[in-house]
Amino acid sequence: MNRLVIISNRVSAPKGSESGAQGGLAVALSSALRQYSGVWFGWSGERTDTFTGDIHFQRDHGVTTATMDLEDQDIDEYYNGYANRTLWPLFHYRVDLAEYEREFAGGYQRVNERFAQTVTPLIEPGDVVWIQDYHLFPLGDELRRRGCENRIGFFLHIPWPPRRLLSILPEAQELVRRLFAYDVIGFHTEEWLESFLDFVRLEMGATITGDVVTLGTRSVRVLACPIGIDTPEFVDLARGVTARLAYRRMRDSADGRDMIVGVDRLDYSKGLEERFLGYERFLVEHPEERKEVFLLQIAPPSRGAVGSYQRIRNTLESLSGRINGAYADVDWVPIRYVNQGYGRDTLAGIYRAAKIGLVTPLRDGMNLVAKEYVAAQDPEDPGVLILSRFAGAAAQLTEAILVNPYSAEEVSDAIRMALRMDKPERIRRWRACMASIEQQDINWWRQQFLDALMLPLSVAAPAAD
Template sequence: MSRLIVLSNRVTLPNPNATQAGGLAVALEDALNGIGGIWMGWNGKKTAYRQNSFDVLKDQQIEYHTCSFSEAEYQGFYCGFANGALWPLMHDQNQYIDYSDQDYRIYQDVNFKFARQLQKIIEPGDMIWVHDYHFLSVAHYCRQLGMRNRIGFFLHIPFPETQKWKDLACSQHLAAHLAQYDLLGMQTQQDQRNCYDFLKTTLSLTAHTNNILRNGQRQVEVKAYPISVHPTAIQRRAGQLTHTELPFDFSSSPDVKHIISVDRIDYSKGLLQKVDALRQCFQETPEMLSKIRQFQIACPCRLEVPTYANLYRDLKLDVDQLNQDFPHTDQPVFDCHYDALGHHALMRLYRKSEICWVNSVRDGMNLVAKEYIAAQDPENPGILILSKYAGAAEQMREALLVDPHDNNSMIKALKLAVKMPKSERIARYQALFQGLMDYDIVHWRDCFLKDLKHVSSQYIYQPLSKSPSHDLYLQH
């Protein structure tokens, strides 16, 4: 019987006492529930020395295969090439690219490590589903190791235009590695076009259709599969969690609208732009001070990277200065909470907040936007303010779309949200919620796996005759 093997950087191991995570981990857990399979990835632990062994844990329908990273792997693979070079590139922030040959070698080494583990457990008929920018090269090594199974890849973050890749010295190698997948899934139609053009241009591939590229008998398909959430489960959960402890004070005047935002502290999230827009809003329209409160969950991340440490410092300074410049009698106008919040508490926050503001300057999808809509009270829903540069904006047209680089655009949306009549809020909510129902996480999973399953065997990579080596990534 064929199995589904999922590979992602982080794995959510079963723990009944743990607070449920958000984002990609929840999406993959939801995708595997009901169909079962193997989930492989990093367990989040670091060791002094490299370890090639994997721990195996079986829990109900899911079998977990996880490993630790050595300090060198963590620094070179995760902090270095993945988040120091690929992340800024894919978010159109090339000025932050920090590339080194050593980091790239370690990135390839870790990709090879996971391909080796896949080789050990793979069986005929199994399908492999690889996730995100950490593993652009895994299929390359799987093919070198002789695997002829169908291998799909889904990118959770944006795919940049071809010209952006010119700032990365190894871009041609990575294009060749990506082309060893049978199916490449992107978040949006624009990402699909960018990836298709990048492979076609960089590798001189032949366009067979608008989705399929060929190189002789080899073909790769590139399609958009917008990721989503479980709307009915979220709505049910949000309505039941009436006694969940929250980090914010909702005891303001009934006329005050509470704005919830949930972000990692990352330059792609438009956090400083949000503070600046609020400053201009209060300067130009002082009466808005008595009408809105900004509640921000801002989780520090990658603080060992100077760019992130500086952003964390700047955000705290800007928020503190805003609150000093616009003091309020009962609570700050911008209440920023710097600790992560569990999934259940987030759902309750979404339910209680009249406005959600997603201000990304670049985002693959942004599931906060979808979770917020799913968590609303259908009889009295809130309003979503959504950056037009978030992938979710391609589907969620009934949100108030804003340009995070334009203060006037954001201020206009804030004023519209504050005064929007209930009838319009309900109409916008109903359209957005129906979109989530039509294209939920199960639909996302099933569409991708259906397409991967139907990849024609005649186009699957023919294995090389020579024996692969540990340094395959040097043999281009």
Template structure:
């Protein structure tokens, strides 16, 4: 007799969809949504997420046909601010990315983080049964595994980190380091994109807790907590359909025509200081400055998804990027042609894939990134085996996507050189590199990632 499949309950701060005002549906942006929505569509289950007060990166859509249920946590006022803007994004986000000088521990409300995590835990428990799988996502909810465990000792609990995990010398800055580690050890399986991140976590446990770390895992209160490295991917089948859709192909041709058939360099990023957008703009300006003819041959299309602009650091970054785009266009534009086309909004997936298919070069140059699925999507979109990916060596994706041209994004002059190399690359090398990229992207399908992780969780 076949064993009944356990229900999957995903818990994250941001969900894929929410309904606002009757028939209005909103889809959120971001890599986590890209990864988890197709998994739940295929498997079914429940997605527990918060209702944001403001979501700058969302897109209004027709009512989706969801194969899973939605459950929401409603955080109010100062609690949400202390949890989200405070601990999560003023402290944990920069610290886990290695941006120690930007953290603001003194302004963070630890009590709000604790109470918000308790609300997520309570909602997850209410949405799940004793035999269900509870899969918690990311740095916002590092206490939830332990909080769920205290109420349901036999629960199957997983947690996945979608961003980097730093070494102990960096993580140790946190005043709540022990509490966060203890919270995470409530899980059965802790997932990371790369072995490097998983090893850093184990080193943190060794240094800051008394729990033994063995080759099999971390011994914690009579259980063995496993750490696994599973790089996330994209939904390959869906992406392949978009890559060969004739209507999207026509949209791509229109984009190229609008650009005056110049070679197109494409950047797609959420507004964030980890993404290296000012450094990228400086590198592109270097290309224009060194080669006067470049302004008639090349165009940079920068899509920037709004994010956290009520946080001062992000508002300041937005102003800096606006200024740089204006300066570059003011200095190098010619009548009827501007070098930088700046789209400050979220694009639908169809529009995004039209841009991928139109672009000769994709610039994915974060200063630090856990994975970066834009790199995967660009390769998946290029069924024509054309296009070049310029990829930061500090993105997790660089460990797998060997067909990319790797750059150090802090080295602006080197990035300028990489752009020029990509734009002038011979067709046979472009094809060889893109074939290698596409092969790896197809292997790293999001369903492979989810199936592998869930199998590890069910095996505990």
């Protein structure tokens, strides 16, 4: 392999641990690129009056980035439209929020063509191309149409919906057919992989031989490969100066109370409304605990141009206000609700100070917050992770307290169980979760996928009837 070329919707130049803007995927891709020479290409996040295909290069913290700007119409139709008002809700099982507009689909196709047109001159013979996530489903096919013969892989970071659900999407089969331009398709869990196989086999007539799926003349290798975190780095962050200061600040602020922490991008898939209601149920059922605990919910806003995101923000502000109004006292409020982001080193200290990590998405491809919470804990006195069974991470972190996030009763019971759990049990559960996080970290994820991408496809002949 000469170089690694990573392509994703957005590219943000790495800013180090002090930045609160980098999500788990950005950190993961930066880590992968530092292991290889290459480039990370995508949208800059900036607008332009007229699309020119000009590329802006930057090198920071050992990663070379190449970005392009998009027009307002591109952003409205491709990003705010098809990606986040059609695909995102549908793939997260929210059929009620999914919108289907031809203009959205047209903008999505146009921008994928623009990605292909702009990045093709950067791809050299021998490069391995790794395309990320649902914004760019058709990009591999567009690169093939422009003569790209490189190995091209695609990784999906969100759930793949069940067959009947995906069938609701207009032209779903055409979208899936174009995925067969890739050499490898990766998913976080066996569940998402099996849903994909179910669709291509039953709806499209594909044949499956081992880990190779064939449709017509095209074959693609598929694998389940859960993304991890840079575990040693995050453990070091939790021991660093910034984290220690954040830890002390939170412990002083807690004033002897137990802290429950949630850290989520403001999104309806994260189950924040249900989380607040589950926590309220706990306050109602256990009034003796009311002034002994509080919930810190950190929820940086996102996708503010999409109406459903505006509504969830309004709902959470109203709900947190109602709960605080109903149960607060002059020296205690049950919920601290914060709409801003923090750097990973600061978050590491906050995680370490929390008795409970409350990670309860309604549906999530993986969820790296759960893994970061575990990695940040004091091995001698760890906190307890409460995790939605519908997060991809639940398949690995089986010793967390797994809950149905739709059930306020289960969330309430889990909080009570975690608060009363003795230290030996907390240590046992933490060690089991930590072992998984250490073994299947970001480097393992990267290597698993790239090793699969470099393997030649071998499809056995079908057995005779």
